[in-house]
Amino acid sequence: MEEINNFIKTIMEKDLKEGRVKSIVTRFPPEPNAYLHIGHARAIINDFELAKCFNGKTNLRFDDTNPVKEGEEYVNAIIEDIKWLGYTPDKICYGSDYFEKTYQKAILLIKKGLAYVDDLSAEEMSKYRGTLTEPGINSPYRDRTIEENLDLFARMRNGEFKDGEKTLRAKIDMAATNINMRDPVMYRIIHTAHHRTGTTWCIYPMYDFAHPLQDSFEGVTHSLCSIEFDNHRPLYDWFIEKCEMEHVPHQYEWGRLNITNTIMSKRYLRQLVDEHYVTGYDDPRMPTLVGLKRKGFTPEAIKAFILYTGLSRINSTTSADNLDFFLREDQKLKATRPSAIIDPLKVVITNYPSNQVEWIDAPLNMENEELGTRKVAFGKYLYIEKEDFVVEKPNKKWKRLAKDVEVRLMHAYFIKCNDVIYDENNEIVEIHCTYDPKTKCGLGFDERKPNGTIHFVEATTALNATFNLFNPLIEDATEETKELSFLERVNKNSWEVKHGFVESYLKDTKPLMHYQFVRNGYYTTDKLSTSDNLIFNRTCTLKSSFTVDNNKN
RNA sequence: UGGGAUAUAGCCAAGCGGUAAGGCACCAGAUUUUGAUUCUGGCAUUCACUGGUUCGAUCCCAGUUAUCCCAGCCA
Numbered sequence: 333m334e335e336i337n338n339f340i341k342t343i344m345e346k347d348l349k350e351g352r353v354k355s356i357v358t359r360f361p362p363e364p365n366a367y368l369h370i371g372h373a374r375a376i377i378n379d380f381e382l383a384k385c386f387n388g389k390t391n392l393r394f395d396d397t398n399p400v401k402e403g404e405e406y407v408n409a410i411i412e413d414i415k416w417l418g419y420t421p422d423k424i425c426y427g428s429d430y431f432e433k434t435y436q437k438a439i440l441l442i443k444k445g446l447a448y449v450d451d452l453s454a455e456e457m458s459k460y461r462g463t464l465t466e467p468g469i470n471s472p473y474r475d476r477t478i479e480e481n482l483d484l485f486a487r488m489r490n491g492e493f494k495d496g497e498k499t500l501r502a503k504i505d506m507a508a509t510n511i512n513m514r515d516p517v518m519y520r521i522i523h524t525a526h527h528r529t530g531t532t533w534c535i536y537p538m539y540d541f542a543h544p545l546q547d548s549f550e551g552v553t554h555s556l557c558s559i560e561f562d563n564h565r566p567l568y569d570w571f572i573e574k575c576e577m578e579h580v581p582h583q584y585e586w587g588r589l590n591i592t593n594t595i596m597s598k599r600y601l602r603q604l605v606d607e608h609y610v611t612g613y614d615d616p617r618m619p620t621l622v623g624l625k626r627k628g629f630t631p632e633a634i635k636a637f638i639l640y641t642g643l644s645r646i647n648s649t650t651s652a653d654n655l656d657f658f659l660r661e662d663q664k665l666k667a668t669r670p671s672a673i674i675d676p677l678k679v680v681i682t683n684y685p686s687n688q689v690e691w692i693d694a695p696l697n698m699e700n701e702e703l704g705t706r707k708v709a710f711g712k713y714l715y716i717e718k719e720d721f722v723v724e725k726p727n728k729k730w731k732r733l734a735k736d737v738e739v740r741l742m743h744a745y746f747i748k749c750n751d752v753i754y755d756e757n758n759e760i761v762e763i764h765c766t767y768d769p770k771t772k773c774g775l776g777f778d779e780r781k782p783n784g785t786i787h788f789v790e791a792t793t794a795l796n797a798t799f800n801l802f803n804p805l806i807e808d809a810t811e812e813t814k815e816l817s818f819l820e821r822v823n824k825n826s827w828e829v830k831h832g833f834v835e836s837y838l839k840d841t842k843p844l845m846h847y848q849f850v851r852n853g854y855y856t857t858d859k860l861s862t863s864d865n866l867i868f869n870r871t872c873t874l875k876s877s878f879t880v881d882n883n884k885n
Numbered sequence: 886u887g888g889g890a891u892a893u894a895g896c897c898a899a900g901c902g903g904u905a906a907g908g909c910a911c912c913a914g915a916u917u918u919u920g921a922u923u924c925u926g927g928c929a930u931u932c933a934c935u936g937g938u939u940c941g942a943u944c945c946c947a948g949u950u951a952u953c954c955c956a957g958c959c960a
Contacts, residue, residue, distance in 0.1 A: 401960085457957095464886090464955075466956095496958065509888040510887095511955055560954050561954095562954070566889095589897090640908055645891065646891055649897090654896075654908080786919080
């Protein structure tokens with residue numbers, strides 16, 4: 333495993349050395365309302381790996397303080413994803429475990445005159461809050477007596493008020509330049525059953541109030557979150573101090589990680605699923621962990637990607653090349669490498685018997701013979717990749733087949749092209765070659781050097797399978813076509829589902845699948861273990877356009 | 886136009902007062918039964934800009950510019 337090294341680690345080392353903390357405790361606090369994606373993986377990996385560096389502990393804590401958005405389905409999915417990444421939380425807990433303790437701390441703040449029950453409606457409160465440039469003004473309910481607040485808050489809990497009728501607010505400073513400090517709401521009334529506490533509660537703490545207390549209750553030392561919470565840190569510290577928390581956790585922020593041409597926002601991922609642009613959260617086109625898993629990613633590849641990509645306070649966008657690299661690196665010695673032909677060109681071996689097919693032993697991975705061998709068919713009729721043939725050798729650097737040129741068919745024989753057959757439109761139909769029996773793989777033939785090596789499949793034994801281009805696993809060999817589409821960023825604010833993934837990806841980036849199947853054949857055989865000789869049909873289906881508006885609300 | 890954060894190569898990212906690590910991408914060459922892999926070499930006289938402090942500044946200070954975040958009873 334790579335050595336983790338980033339600014340948070342430096343902070344931890346210093347805190348330990350200077351005695352501010354005795355040991356490291358971190359937590360990964362997802363809200364159970366979405367599937368985890370590669371961005372979460374960064375948080376998970378850092379939370380766990382940083383604690384691990386110092387023999388510390390990491391909790392998984394579900395931040396379930398809003399019953400209208402959350403559910404059990406996500407809890408289980410998140411637990412599974414973390415397990416898949418290879419981590420075991422020290423404890424699995426829930427924000428709702430602390431509802432009573434949190435409630436008591438709210439009472440403490442009321443008693444100290446630092447919290448009050450407000451009757452302002454949401455719209456009124458918004459007006460009273462002021463703007464970025466103008467200070468807010470105090471709520472008319474701000475000066476209720478402690479007794480009245482205590483009574484009202486108890487009645488809020490007892491369900492005497494409707495949703496939105498009252499809130500509990502912290503009494504800080506309506507003129508604060510940091511808007512988060514302008515008497516933030518601590519509790520709101522929600523008469524909705526909670527997935528764990530049922531109808532026990534009808535008031536729920538807000539993130540800003542609940543989170544620091546939860547961290548403190550659990551003994552978290554370093555509460556790591558993304559940079560947009562930077563503005564909340566003063567409030568975090570305020571609640572810790574004013575609630576007289578025994579254990580004092582500290583919040584640190586890091587920048588968010590984006591990946592080029594990848595949607596990472598929960599909201600849009602949900603839209604893609606809900607509106608059936610993809611087949612589900614585990615669609616291989618999704619950046620979710622379950623999606624990446626189906627696409628062929630391994631936890632090791634994801635971890636290496638995250639750790640090598642590093643961490644800073646800058647929001648950054650990493651090229652998808654980076655992610656691909658770590659998958660290739662991870663799969664180099666692990667993957668079996670059978671051949672596949674995407675765009676077939678028929679080859680007839682004129683000097684080979686027409687009713688004969690021979691099977692040649694070939695290693696599954698030339699760089700790792702421990703993976704064993706497979707039988708590769710060779711016969712009179714073959715397919716090669718169209719792009720591996722040109723009639724006339726264009727230059728010295730051309731290392732593939734051309735007329736009157738001899739190449740090696742990987743694991744098989746040297747072949748030489750003698751004739752090119754055209755149809756009435758002057759398109760190449762097939763090419764005629766001869767093979768040299770002396771050059772069979774393994775015989776040690778070295779009298780001539782071929783003009784390169786290309787891969788092939790034997791036509792009569794090959795399976796006509798359709799691949800999901802996004803997925804190294806062969807999904808359905810029997811299915812005739814599969815819709816292929818991809819998300820492309822059209823401009824800063826919108827993305828579209830485009831058809832024709834293959835072409836665009838081929839043009840703009842080194843296509844992972846092209847690389848894996850065509851030239852290298854890195855993929856993990858899973859469902860189709862009986863044959864590794866496959867014809868790749870490329871089928872694109874037009875899909876409607878999907879545009880998202882990045883403007884809030 | 887209020888407050889906060891950030892600025893090091895095409896993309897990430899180390900460096901924290903002593904003269905710019907590393908990875909991706911890219912380029913050139915060698916090896917090669919995958920134009921892959923592997924190997925070798927190249928890739929910031931300069932750290933957003935302008936001043937200042939200092940023997941010495943990416944690092945400290947001041948100003949400027951650019952980008953991001955904040956006006957949910959979301960997290």
